[in-house]
Amino acid sequence: MTKWKAHPNNFRYKTFLTVSSLVFAGVVVVSWGLVGRFPIVNTKVEASQRSVDFVHLVRTIRPVVVNISAVKTAEGSVAEQEFGSFWERFFGGPLFQGPFSQQSLGSGFIIDREGFILTNHHVIEDAEKVKVKLWDGREVGTRIVGKDPKTDIALIKIDVQEDVPIASLGDSDRLNVGEWVLAIGNPFGLDNTVTRGIVSAKDRNIGEGPYDQFIQTDASINPGNSGGPLINMRGEVVGINTAILSETGGSIGIGFATPINLVKEILPELKAKGKVSRGWLGVVIQRVTPEIAEALGLDQPRGALVAEITKDGPASGGGVQVGDVVVEFDGKEIKRSSDLPLIVAQTSVGKKVRLKILRNKKELILHVTLGEAKEEPVS
Numbered sequence: 001m002t003k004w005k006a007h008p009n010n011f012r013y014k015t016f017l018t019v020s021s022l023v024f025a026g027v028v029v030v031s032w033g034l035v036g037r038f039p040i041v042n043t044k045v046e047a048s049q050r051s052v053d054f055v056h057l058v059r060t061i062r063p064v065v066v067n068i069s070a071v072k073t074a075e076g077s078v079a080e081q082e083f084g085s086f087w088e089r090f091f092g093g094p095l096f097q098g099p100f101s102q103q104s105l106g107s108g109f110i111i112d113r114e115g116f117i118l119t120n121h122h123v124i125e126d127a128e129k130v131k132v133k134l135w136d137g138r139e140v141g142t143r144i145v146g147k148d149p150k151t152d153i154a155l156i157k158i159d160v161q162e163d164v165p166i167a168s169l170g171d172s173d174r175l176n177v178g179e180w181v182l183a184i185g186n187p188f189g190l191d192n193t194v195t196r197g198i199v200s201a202k203d204r205n206i207g208e209g210p211y212d213q214f215i216q217t218d219a220s221i222n223p224g225n226s227g228g229p230l231i232n233m234r235g236e237v238v239g240i241n242t243a244i245l246s247e248t249g250g251s252i253g254i255g256f257a258t259p260i261n262l263v264k265e266i267l268p269e270l271k272a273k274g275k276v277s278r279g280w281l282g283v284v285i286q287r288v289t290p291e292i293a294e295a296l297g298l299d300q301p302r303g304a305l306v307a308e309i310t311k312d313g314p315a316s317g318g319g320v321q322v323g324d325v326v327v328e329f330d331g332k333e334i335k336r337s338s339d340l341p342l343i344v345a346q347t348s349v350g351k352k353v354r355l356k357i358l359r360n361k362k363e364l365i366l367h368v369t370l371g372e373a374k375e376e377p378v379s
Helices: 056-065 077-083 086-091 260-272 290-295 339-345
Strands: 014-016 019-021 065-074 100-110 116-120 128-135 139-141 143-148 152-157 179-186 193-205 214-217 227-233 236-245 255-259 282-287 306-307 325-329 352-359 362-371
Touching: 056 065, 056 179, 056 193, 056 227, 065 116, 100 179, 116 236, 116 260, 143 260, 152 260, 179 236, 214 236, 236 260, 255 260, 325 339
Parallel strands: none
Antiparallel strands: 014 236, 019 100, 065 100, 065 128, 100 116, 116 152, 128 139, 143 152, 179 193, 179 227, 193 214, 214 255, 227 236, 236 255, 282 306, 306 325, 325 352, 352 362
8 A cells, every 4th residue: 555655744644545565576568458348338327316226326337447456666675665674673684675566456437438547646656567457357458648646647548449338527516515425446456346425525635735625525445446436426427536544544434536627627638748737826825824814904814825936936027025915816716825726737838817916905916927837836
């Protein structure tokens, strides 16, 4: 199981949902396979079937969910990778020293007739070989089409000769707290496991980056569920299961899924270019607390406080200063500081945007031409 790497101090509590195992092997090459005939499946369920008919819903959705196996070569000892200091302490040395193959298991789902599959980036990260196991048990090879580490989304593709079942992508903005959802995936390698729960919260920020906007659910999801779909009662995918909050590595009823609307925004670029280009403002921001709001003369906490400006960046060139509060960006209101990075990222590189800021208790209008975000943008 891959730990949530971005916050090493919290790794006991936030985990990615992949299952890892070790395979001693040499050099691995990518294999390829063909997919046979599948029935054409319309995964959208009529409203009359939504109330209690989970059986019909599961039968309709299950064929689009796949098991993903990724193999990569790691360096070091098996003891270091899997057993920490245990082996060293009791046996005086590592179990195995040198390069070894490490295998992780995750989930995904087919999104179109061409065989494109959505999953999590951490499922296939650094993989030398990726295989897909279909709902009928057949294993086929695949290729990686695009990756976006910042949202933890990856797009892979299987070669298809015939029609394949595809998932219907819903509208995660319409999802309501308290609404029933299903999670389907391969926890601990158990294919096509289905669990039920509700939407516990929306727009959760769990501290994993500037684009956090997670759906929280109590549907039981576990290691191996990564990349699997979160499904509403209309049979539509509304999220991609990504992480859990847990002290043990297993489900305690707190899971997180990436909203499908966020995924749909980057999907065309992943298909066309294999990566995502994002706008870049060049600022470090912080939350406007009630105390800061009072000091700035705001009626309530809102906007994003500029704490630092990148030298020679877009914001610097546009006249933004430390201490400014951005309350509107390109016509969109900034209610919370976490809104700004998302809106900036969704804006085209090179676009000249209008900023409404508060400075010394006065509103000002600035115009900034966005740059392109690099590997580690500040906003």
